[in-house]
Amino acid sequence: MKAFYDFHIHSALSPCADDDMTPLNIAAAASLKGLNAIAVSDHNSVKNVEAAMECGKDFNLIVIPAMEVQTSEDIHLLALFERYEDLLAFDQSLIKTKIKNKEEVFGNQLIIDQDNKIAGIEEYLLIAGVKQNVYETAELAKRYGGIAIAAHIDRVYNGIVAILGSVPKDLDIAAVEIYDENNKELRDYYSNYLQLFNSDAHRLQDINSAKHYLEIEEMSARAVLKAIKEGKN
Ligand SMILES: [Zn+2]
Ligand SMILES: [Zn+2]
Incomplete structure (x- = not known):
């Protein structure tokens, strides 16, 4: 069956995302747009993922436990997991830079529960590189049962x-994410990778429409990860 997807959506926890990117609003918008599988992948934090997974149930939506990690080189890697506990273990293995957020400069970082209520504010800036480099981050994702995807490889x-300079051949990633699907030259160059087309939405209206899909065996996170690992487009 087809799973229309968007595995790169930021919630209001990311300083650069709109405040109305709540777990509930994201799930509702994704469902309205006809998606079957999404991921809330905030910068260096998982604090809105559980609420998103709960909200996804009401909309028959697979919500993959995920994070967008900023590595020590400031490279963005998506890490996707089958189980929330594995994402948590991965999160705890990352050594994060503890700089206080300046809301007036970077934006606020809201933790929001499944009922659309503000449950807290993240005080440390989430858009600072972790101590692990891109190889170590990809390796950690795999160690905890997940997969790494090089995010928006066509963006500066x-x-x-x-x-x-390129996607290193020895970097253990399951797929590359391409921001501009019309970038034919880059797509041809990296044609040996599974290519995913996510939105990197920071606003509700930017979440993918039902266009790009994976062929999956059943509607589950396990089946989605299996399809990505096997490279089926
Ligand atoms: Zn990014
Ligand atoms: Zn992003």
């Missing part, structure tokens, strides 16, 4: 190609 800011 925080894209691996701009920072390292």
Whole structure:
């Protein structure tokens, strides 16, 4: 069956995302747009993921436990897991830089529960690189049962190609994410990777429409990860 997806959506926890990117609003919007599988992948934090997974149940939506990690080189890697506990273990293995957030400069970082209520505010800035480099981060994702995906490889800011010059062949990633699906040259160059087309939405209206899909065996996080690992588009 087809699973229309968007595995790169920021909630209000990311300083750069709109405040109305609540777990409930994201699930509702994704469902309205006809998606079957999403991930709330905030920068360096998982604190809105559990609420998103709960909200997903009401909309028959697979919500993959995920995070967008900013590595020590400031490269963005998506890490996706089958189980929330594995994401938590991965999160705890990351050594984070503890700089206090300046809301007036970077934006606020809201922790929001499944009922759309503000449950807290993250005080440390989430858009600072962790101590692990891109290889170590990908290796940790795998160690905890997940997969790593190089995020927006065609973007200058925080894209691996701009920072390292290319996607290293020995980097253990399951897929590359391409921001501009019309970038034919880049797509041809990295045609040996599974290519995913996520939105990197920071606003509700930017969440993917039902266009890109994975062929999956059943509607579950396990089946989604299996499809990505096997590279089926
Ligand atoms: Zn990013
Ligand atoms: Zn992002």
